[in-house]
Amino acid sequence: MVEETRGxxxxxxxxDAGKELRRxxxxxxxxxxxxxxxxxxTAA
Structure with a gap:
């Protein structure tokens, strides 16, 4: 959904999820x- 709407x-x-998963x-x-x-x- 995020990929389609870019909201x-x-x-x-x-x-935020990426920051949490980093460790x-x-x-x-x-x-x-x-x-x-x-x-x-990073997708345009």
């Missing part, structure tokens, strides 16, 4: 989710 509120939630970045599943969150935040 500011949704992007704030995605950004578990070495876990495979978290790494994949973290990468996806980063792509959502």
């Amino acid at each position: 500011g509120g949704g992007l704030n939630i995605v950004f 578990w970045r070495s876990e495979q599943l978290v790494s994949e989710v973290y990468d996806r969150l980063l792509s959502l935040m």
Whole structure:
């Protein structure tokens, strides 16, 4: 939904989730989710 609408509120939630997940970045599943969150935040 965030990817389709690019809504500011949704992007704030995605950004906050990325900050929370950062400490578990070495876990495979978290790494994949973290990468996806980063792509959502940087997509034009």
